[in-house]
Amino acid sequence: MSESTNGGTNGGTNGRRLRIGVIGLGIGRMHIEGWRQHPQVEVVAIADADPVRLAAVGDQFGIPGRHTSAEAMLAAESLDVVSVCTPNKFHKDLTLAALAAGCHVLCEKPMAMNADEGREMLAAAERASRRLMINFSYRFSAQSRALKAQVDGGVFGEFYFGRTVWHRRRGMPGFGGWFGTKALAGGGPLIDLGVHRLDLALWLMGYPKPTWVMGATYDPIARELADKAGKTFDVEDLATAFIRFENGATLALEASWAANIAEAELMETRLLGTKAGLLQKNLHEGYTFDAHLYTELNGAPFDLHLHQAATPAPSAMHDYADAILGDRPHPAPGEEGLIVMELLDAIYESARTGAPVKL
Template sequence: MSETMKKLRVGVIGLGMGRAHIKGWQEHPNVEVVALADPDAARLTKVGDEFSVAGRYASAEEMLATERLDVVSVCTPNKFHMELTLAALAAGCHVLCEKPMAMNAQESRQMLEAAKDAGKRLMINFSYRFSAASRALKAQVDAGLFGDFYFGRSVWHRRRGMPGFGGWFGTKALAGGGPLIDLGVHRLDLALWLMGYPQPTWVMGSTYNPIASGLAQKAGKTFDVEDLAAGFIRFDTGATLALEASWAANIQEAELMETRLLGTKAGLLQKNLGGGYTFDAQVFTEVNGAPVDMHLCPPTLEAQSAMFDYAEAILTGTPHPAGGDEGLVVMQILDALYESARTGKPVQIHPGAGQ
């Protein structure tokens, strides 16, 4: 039976972020989440009962060996993204991997090559490009409203918002880094996607840890990553992008997310409202010599999830968004930013980096 005539059978590995994946998959009428894998028995039971999923496994290996799956969501700590993606591909599954794609560009390259060798799809969950506000802006970008983008700034700051403080997010061996690889990855992808994914040529980056390290020490928690990172990226088009991300910063807002891009014809802004997770899309341009500001869609408008779009692409045999090739570009930039922060020098990015 062809993929256009059947329901996709989906398995989800890791039930922290995996809960959001299950919800996203269940939006599509031709998708059935049939299996879950998580070593936490209590969480496995709770989530399985919540979403009425019968297949429950203590390990991904057991799930892949037992179930006949079409797609697997990998929602584990970053350290395990590559090995679980490779295992799922080897089992004949398409993969939706949580961001970041992997711990580094080298691992990302292996994942991308494995997907090509297996003849399977690999998508990265860059979820913030799937909001109604982001989609509305992208439609106008594609229509040529903005002209050529030449400068941008993409930001995600939290006043105090360290996820799972003392857990794997703050452990470099499991996460690969701090807010840059956790939050900055989303704002970087969003900006790159709107810009048409230009090729990065060099970056300059800095990382800081003046707040979280002290909090961790007082609480007796493990924390060996940055709590704030900032960088500057230049592309082969001549355009540049400033990127900022923090879990702890002395700012007014509890949570600040903004992506601004300046184009030769107009500029755009995608931002969160009221420190929350509702987003606005604005355009700034000029008509007959007068400045004109536009809101593209109601802030409360909802859109389909990344999982819905991925399922639709698989079922209809059409290209899927947020492919592994774009995930690799993001990892190349993140690697270079961390290396620049370590050395205090600019780092060049060459096409094919990460091989």
């Protein structure tokens, strides 16, 4: 892992408060809230091409610097860190612009439209000696952190198989908008939802090196709905993949915006280790989670259920700020974002050709 994009060499701010700018104010509003958890951080500027959204969010959070273009914000505000929260198509160019302006970058997932763009972003971060972090937000929940602590403590032994899933019965985000438009999103539920469950599994597994990928994509439900409604939709509505790693482990990945299943929303990551297995699953078809550990103790099968944390875990933005201010490596570095992009590219390529792809 490169030190220059993950910190440790040029990331400190010598006791200053961090000046933050946020580009794109959909999920960008969560970034503002996440950054504000840290006492040495101030969100001083926002940028959004939509002036109505810009004014509403600026007023809501009392942010002084408001810009209808990211470039104007970067030129005017002397920022330390920028959150890139626009549609995927703009992640690369805005990250390059922020790095060129001397900023560290927290880029939303997926890192980019494809791995080539991701490589360009990483190379630019290295050249600028700035950090690049990807907002793999599902790592930062209390449950995910508790599971990772058990992984690091050796409770599971070696992981050899996993299945990581995010399905929706019907849930195309902004149906007819940029999420379902390949030229703006790069893909469908795989690049939108699958990316989270893939990162979570890989992170818990210790990011083993992938070697082979077999993937398939389908679009029967959303395509029919889009055709009937006269909406744009040229990405998949369901993707599956089977990934093999250098260490022999395998991982099944599934993601959909439309599938004929019972649950409105189903998120589940299951990893089987030589000593124990884990399950992280969403509760009540929503966005809260449960974590379980399954093992055998003295010949008896035991199930351990994680108590819900009394207080929420710190945000990804809080941890990024802490790493920058403490001159320590940050979590979810661009290098891991790039591995995810390489896997997504391989899955789409395998889906296109019908053959496995060697990485």
